[in-house]
Amino acid sequence: SQTIHQWPATLVQPVGSPLSLECTVEGTSNPNLYWYRQAAGRGLQLLFYSVGIGQISSEVPQNLSASRPQDRQFILSSKKLLLSDSGFYLCAWSVAGTSGKETQYFGPGTRLLVL
Amino acid sequence: AQRVTQPEKLLSVFKGAPVELKCNYSYSGSPELFWYVQYSRQRLQLLLRHISRESIKGFTADLNKGETSFHLKKPFAQEEDSAMYYCALSPRFNQAGTALIFGKGTTLSVSS
Numbered sequence: 001s002q003t004i005h006q007w008p009a010t011l012v013q014p015v016g017s018p019l020s021l022e023c024t025v026e027g028t029s030n031p032n033l034y035w036y037r038q039a040a041g042r043g044l045q046l047l048f049y050s051v052g053i054g055q056i057s058s059e060v061p062q063n064l065s066a067s068r069p070q071d072r073q074f075i076l077s078s079k080k081l082l083l084s085d086s087g088f089y090l091c092a093w094s095v096a097g098t099s100g101k102e103t104q105y106f107g108p109g110t111r112l113l114v115l
Numbered sequence: 116a117q118r119v120t121q122p123e124k125l126l127s128v129f130k131g132a133p134v135e136l137k138c139n140y141s142y143s144g145s146p147e148l149f150w151y152v153q154y155s156r157q158r159l160q161l162l163l164r165h166i167s168r169e170s171i172k173g174f175t176a177d178l179n180k181g182e183t184s185f186h187l188k189k190p191f192a193q194e195e196d197s198a199m200y201y202c203a204l205s206p207r208f209n210q211a212g213t214a215l216i217f218g219k220g221t222t223l224s225v226s227s
Contacts, residue, residue, distance in 0.1 A: 034214055034215075036217075041124075041219065042219060043121075043201070043217045043218055043219035043220055044159075044201060044203075044215075044217035044220075045217075046214045046215065046216070049214045059214065103149075103161045103164070104161070104215060105160075105161075106158050106159040106160065107158065108158055109158075109159075
């Protein structure tokens with residue numbers, strides 16, 4: 001069966017420090033991968049998605065970046081965190097090559113607090 | 116602009132009462148709509164999608180293109196239905212890597 005992992009679960013970082021959040025998927029090949037952010041009172045916002053290794057699409061301009069160095073690994077990074085980067089970050093995957101009907105499966109999330 | 120609106124931040128009902136969680140969308144094409152749910156200390160997960168026309172845990176949702184709505188309904192609420200509910204729209208129909216546009220979510224609280 002397929003599983004999706006995220007770590008760390010919680011992270012407290014000072015403003016200006018770098019960030020690296022990792023997401024890995026097991027039990028499937030060539031998944032579509034997604035990063036969302038959930039900020040207080042603002043719902044879920046898509047940040048990046050990827051349909052393959054090295055292929056990243058950004059939905060919202062910001063100081064975050066994403067990379068997909070391996071088929072089932074998706075990394076969210078920042079060189080210098082801002083206070084506004086605080087939030088709950090969710091990684092998700094879906095089956096590749098299908099239409100918009102596919103279900104997205106979410107990881108447990110990482111809670112980031114920037115101080 | 117593509118947008119999903121959930122007008123209620125919190126909906127409180129008594130056990131056994133009917134529930135309707137409202138969702139309205141703005142999209143020029145043919146939408147794919149979903150309801151996701153997050154129970155306390157659990158992951159966000161799919162509840163149902165309109166193309167399946169299914170009923171999950173007693174919940175149903177009908178796509179009304181005239182009113183651009185996809186309200187989630189259940190005739191008799193249960194305490195275990197208490198959760199955060201998100202309505203979501205898939206804007207890139209028939210394209211790979213389709214992402215979702217989420218509403219801000221509605222917290223449903225069912226009390227006895």
